[in-house]
Amino acid sequence: MRCGLIGTGLLGTAIAERLLTVGQLLTVWNRTAERSQPLVALGATIAPTPAALLADCEVCLLLLSDAEAIAATLLTEESRSQLVGKTIIQMGTISPAESRAIADQIAAAGGQYLEAPVLGSLPEARNGTLIVMVGAEPAVFEQWRSLLCHLSPEPEWIGPIGTAATLKLALNQLIGSLTSAFGGSLALLQRSGLAVEPFMAILRQSALYAPTFDKKLSRLLSHQYDNPNFPTTHLAKDLRLFRETAADLGITTDAVEGVESIVQKAIAQGWGDQDYSALYEAINPDSN
Numbered sequence: 001m002r003c004g005l006i007g008t009g010l011l012g013t014a015i016a017e018r019l020l021t022v023g024q025l026l027t028v029w030n031r032t033a034e035r036s037q038p039l040v041a042l043g044a045t046i047a048p049t050p051a052a053l054l055a056d057c058e059v060c061l062l063l064l065s066d067a068e069a070i071a072a073t074l075l076t077e078e079s080r081s082q083l084v085g086k087t088i089i090q091m092g093t094i095s096p097a098e099s100r101a102i103a104d105q106i107a108a109a110g111g112q113y114l115e116a117p118v119l120g121s122l123p124e125a126r127n128g129t130l131i132v133m134v135g136a137e138p139a140v141f142e143q144w145r146s147l148l149c150h151l152s153p154e155p156e157w158i159g160p161i162g163t164a165a166t167l168k169l170a171l172n173q174l175i176g177s178l179t180s181a182f183g184g185s186l187a188l189l190q191r192s193g194l195a196v197e198p199f200m201a202i203l204r205q206s207a208l209y210a211p212t213f214d215k216k217l218s219r220l221l222s223h224q225y226d227n228p229n230f231p232t233t234h235l236a237k238d239l240r241l242f243r244e245t246a247a248d249l250g251i252t253t254d255a256v257e258g259v260e261s262i263v264q265k266a267i268a269q270g271w272g273d274q275d276y277s278a279l280y281e282a283i284n285p286d287s288n
Helices: 010-021 033-040 050-056 067-074 096-108 122-127 138-148 163-191 196-204 211-222 232-248 254-271 276-283
Strands: 002-006 025-029 059-062 087-090 112-115 131-135 156-159
Touching (some): 002 010, 010 033, 010 122, 067 096, 087 096, 112 131, 112 138, 163 232, 163 276, 254 276
Parallel strands (some): 002 025, 059 087
């Protein structure tokens, strides 16, 4: 079986590397073709168009930035004609409403769809330890479980289409909220002339501790945000999707809106393509 992968950005490339490492036949496509070239040395084939990729593959993983990119790539007239009998596994972060709408369009074209967003970063993608959450009919999940097991020790079925997308937004909202809360505490310490390590020692012993605090601490203290695993602009998109989805359900979103404003300030300062921990620069400006 040959697998396709559309979108060789940071995560898409890492997932492609993993699939090639375990011997999976793989055809890839990316809007900027040169970004896929390093994968050729590992055994990947580059398709000239998304439609050509679909024609060549039984199943296709989508690693695109948003629903608009999916529509522009997968739901064009040319690509739709190649969806008959094919399975699309959507692995990016989109809203549940967007996921269900895309599923309907793929089904109308004669294809099959499941959502499989992931939690984890580039190292986990490369060594096959991502957390994969699946929204699909149970039989469809079972059909493609073995492929997903190359990426995760135990892919988890969440429920029908839309449920995994919802769970992913709930988790990604915490990325922004935890990082901004930790950044605020760290800024208070630094501006007050207190040492960071006694604070961290107490925090690590408490129920308030989250491992992401230590994971990002060195970036915040050194103000180094290059080589991102998750860029600030992607976090901004996910927070917007969370807020819109939550508001539709009658949930108060004031706290998320506050985090969004911090993230937007960081983007305005030029940190959009850097690691999302750069939102610390918006919280603690002029701290370099």
